[in-house]
Amino acid sequence: MIREMKETELSFAASLESLCFSTPWSEQSLRESFELDNNFFFIYELDGKPVGYIGLCVAADEGYIYNVAVLPDHRGKGVGKSLVSYVCERFSSLAFLTLEVRPSNTAAVALYSSLGFERVGVRRSYYRKPIEDALLLTKYFR
Numbered sequence: 001m002i003r004e005m006k007e008t009e010l011s012f013a014a015s016l017e018s019l020c021f022s023t024p025w026s027e028q029s030l031r032e033s034f035e036l037d038n039n040f041f042f043i044y045e046l047d048g049k050p051v052g053y054i055g056l057c058v059a060a061d062e063g064y065i066y067n068v069a070v071l072p073d074h075r076g077k078g079v080g081k082s083l084v085s086y087v088c089e090r091f092s093s094l095a096f097l098t099l100e101v102r103p104s105n106t107a108a109v110a111l112y113s114s115l116g117f118e119r120v121g122v123r124r125s126y127y128r129k130p131i132e133d134a135l136l137l138t139k140y141f142r
Contacts, residue, residue, distance in 0.1 A: 002086045005041035005053060010034060013041070013053050013069070020069040022129035030055075033066070042086060044070070044079050054083040056097070063091050065099035068108070081111055088115060092141050100134035102127055112137050 005013065010030050017024030025033075033039045038059060044052040052070035056063050065087065070079045091097060100123060101108050117137040126134035 001045045002042055002082060003045060005034070005043045005055075007031075007034065009043060009050060009053075012043075012050050013055075016053060016069045016071065017067065019072060021067070023127075025067070033057075040087075042083060044083050046074070046079075052079045052083055054087055056087060056091070058091065058094065061093075061095045063087075063094045063097040065097060068099075076107070080108070081115070084111065084115055088139060095142055096138050096140045098136065098138040100126060100136055102132050103135050104132060109135065109137075112139075115139065 010027055013030050014025065014027035017030070030041075033055065034041055036057075039055065039057050041053060041055045043050045051074040052068070054068045055066040057066065058064075065084070068080050068083055070083075088097060097117075098120070099112070099117070101112065103109065117139045119135055120138045121136035123134040123136060125131050
């Protein structure tokens with residue numbers, strides 16, 4: 001089940017960030033983002049427990065996906081795909097959704113491509129730890 005994230009789940013999101021990313025968002029950063037009216041966070045819940053989350057910002061008619069994170073034991077089981085699909089459906093009235101992804105994260109690149117995201121650019125040396133470019137992927141709705 002996918003639902004809106006509760007404020008009490010920010011610590012889960014922060015711990016998941018630490019598991020998934022070399023430069024994770026802190027709980028404080030998540031909280032500051034969570035409190036903004038144009039930011040949205042959703043949880044994927046399985047058997048009553050959160051196993052993944054997605055966060056995005058909506059500005060005018062554009063959407064920017066911040067992060068998609070799934071517990072390691074639940075990867076490859078459709079959780080990430082469900083989260084991204086949900087956001088694509090819920091925000092399909094926007095002009096587009098966009099995100100950055102490491103080219104080395106081939107599973108994520110394949111997932112986004114399967115959902116209609118197209119490569120529109122590269123951000124040079126975007127990532128740290130290790131330094132790597134980011135692919136800029138966008139899904140257009142109109």
